[in-house]
Amino acid sequence: MKNKLLLLIMTMLTLGTMAQESEEKIITTLLNNWHQAAADADFEAYFGKMTTDGVFIGTDATENWQxxxxxEFSKPYFDRGKAWSFTAVERNIYLNEANDFAWFDELLDTQMKLCRGSGVLKKENGQWKIAHYVLSIAVPNENVGELIQLKKEKDSLLLLQLKKGN
Structure with missing residues (x-):
């Protein structure tokens, strides 16, 4: 009896691990296809992989796009036949126990050189969709001082504006 119970537990653990690996593969394909849709300027395919209430946060401090x-912002880029081209060179995917909610981070090769993307996905009607995505430019630590000086004036003005709004 103990052996059967142990075998049942081991089988369930194995199936759970296999299910999670399968979901990770599906998510990897979704994210790769999402990035490819932008590179191919396929507007419908790109936005079809996001939730209708999805959010995209860009590299500029003012880019918090619902x-x-x-x-609306992206349409002209897609219409010209060239949006942006991001290729993941590293990616980590995490899932909740129910396998219906995931988050990820990825290092990207882009026209801006190395960038970092991170996001949240959720299952809607059995399909994974991107609900939230954050893009940032990866800056080597030794260059942060230079970058701060480069953006100091604009950031100071924006901070004043934002603080007035609070």
Whole structure:
């Protein structure tokens, strides 16, 4: 009896691990296809992989795009046949126990050189969708001082504006 119980537990653990690995593969494919849709300027395929209430946070401090606004901003780039080209060179994916919510981070090769992307996905009607994505430019630690000086004036003005709004 103990052996059967142990075998059942081991089988369930193995199936759980296999299910998580399968979900990770599906998510990897979704993210790769999402980035490819941008590179191919396929507007419908790109936005079809996001939730209708999805958020895209860009590299500029003012870029906190809700889905409709991001579509409007992006449309001219897609219409010209060239949006942006991001290729993941490293990616980590994490899932909750129910395998219906995931988060990830990725290091990207882009036209801006190395960038970092991170995001949240959720399952909607059995399909994974990107609900939130954050893009940032990766800056080597030894260059942070230079970068601060480069953006100091603009950031100071923006901070004043933002603090007035609070």
């Amino acid at each position: 889905n409709d606004a991001f579509r």
